[in-house]
Amino acid sequence: MNTILVTGANGQLGTELRRHAWPDGWGVHAVDIEDLDLSDTAAIQALVASRPWAAVVNGAAYTAVDKAEDDLVTAWAVNALAPAAFAKACRAADIPLVQVSTDYVFDGTNAGGWATDDAVRPLNVYGASKLGGELAVRTGCPRHAIVRTSWVVSPHGHNFIRTMLRLGAERERLTVVDDQYGAPTSAADLAAALATIAMRMADDATLAGTWHFTNAGETTWAGFARAIFASAQRHGGPSPEVAGITTADYPVPATRPAHSRLSHDTLVRDFCIQPRDWRVALDDIIDELLGAPA
Numbered sequence: 001m002n003t004i005l006v007t008g009a010n011g012q013l014g015t016e017l018r019r020h021a022w023p024d025g026w027g028v029h030a031v032d033i034e035d036l037d038l039s040d041t042a043a044i045q046a047l048v049a050s051r052p053w054a055a056v057v058n059g060a061a062y063t064a065v066d067k068a069e070d071d072l073v074t075a076w077a078v079n080a081l082a083p084a085a086f087a088k089a090c091r092a093a094d095i096p097l098v099q100v101s102t103d104y105v106f107d108g109t110n111a112g113g114w115a116t117d118d119a120v121r122p123l124n125v126y127g128a129s130k131l132g133g134e135l136a137v138r139t140g141c142p143r144h145a146i147v148r149t150s151w152v153v154s155p156h157g158h159n160f161i162r163t164m165l166r167l168g169a170e171r172e173r174l175t176v177v178d179d180q181y182g183a184p185t186s187a188a189d190l191a192a193a194l195a196t197i198a199m200r201m202a203d204d205a206t207l208a209g210t211w212h213f214t215n216a217g218e219t220t221w222a223g224f225a226r227a228i229f230a231s232a233q234r235h236g237g238p239s240p241e242v243a244g245i246t247t248a249d250y251p252v253p254a255t256r257p258a259h260s261r262l263s264h265d266t267l268v269r270d271f272c273i274q275p276r277d278w279r280v281a282l283d284d285i286i287d288e289l290l291g292a293p294a
């Protein structure tokens, strides 16, 4: 049995990695904070050394973007120092490390879609801490994959779809930011891509690099909200009015990039993975949340 060690077991991605239909001979051992606290670097090294893992997928992260602005010690411990410890341990074990990263390493000035080798310049503490994790993994572990994603959603956990459905059931009109552009990403689709990457890397010791996985297409948060309610309408779900506002109208502690779309070019070239459109993935999530359409 080839067993992949997964962190963040109860997060959106970790849940989908556990639910993923792994091929025969492959499976995951998924841990969350009660099994392994990522701020304990000695425990990370001990767990990686404890079994002959086929690979490690580090899906856990400090993901509270606004809270991180005031909590940068914890954000850096989880998002940068823990990946550094995984890198050291995976290098010692000669196994691949798949590190999940974010569109927030970029500054949002490129409306054309970010290439994997574009210059990074995070605008907030969360993005900077994730970039710290990228650098630690890239320099610390030769057999690494850094996979950046954006706007992760699923039927479980904290995410934009669940927040919109809750607010939409309470209010007739919502105001949502309409000048930040990005690609929503199904955690299930991300998990499937990471599974492909991890298995390939387990079999090919020469494979390493940085790739982007998101669902295809682009929208704004307001466009995403309208699509959520349109999809939910198939089930008789809420249909509030969604009024677009600007980022300046919605002040939050952490600055967000205006343009987050990530290019899939190297993912298609290296893994033949063609992400599906975000609207199709959205319908699947809504169907799971609200039941099969009438």
Ligand SMILES: NC(=O)c1ccc[n+]([C@@H]2O[C@H](COP(=O)([O-])OP(=O)(O)OC[C@H]3O[C@@H](n4cnc5c(N)ncnc54)[C@H](OP(=O)(O)O)[C@@H]3O)[C@@H](O)[C@H]2O)c1
Binding pocket: 007, 008, 009, 010, 011, 012, 013, 014, 032, 033, 034, 036, 037, 038, 039, 058, 059, 060, 061, 062, 063, 078, 100, 101, 102, 103, 130, 149, 150, 151, 152, 153, 157, 158, 187
């Ligand atoms: N969510 C997004 O929109 C988004 C966008 C771009 C990139 N990403 C990246 O995608 C990956 C997956 O994100 P996600 O949405 O699945 O995140 P998530 O739902 O917030 O899950 C994160 C997981 O990390 C765990 N965790 C946090 N601190 C920990 C610690 N000190 N020790 C051990 N585990 C800890 C959490 O445990 P608890 O539940 O117990 O706190 C949770 O299970 C992350 O690397 C994230 O940075 C996410």
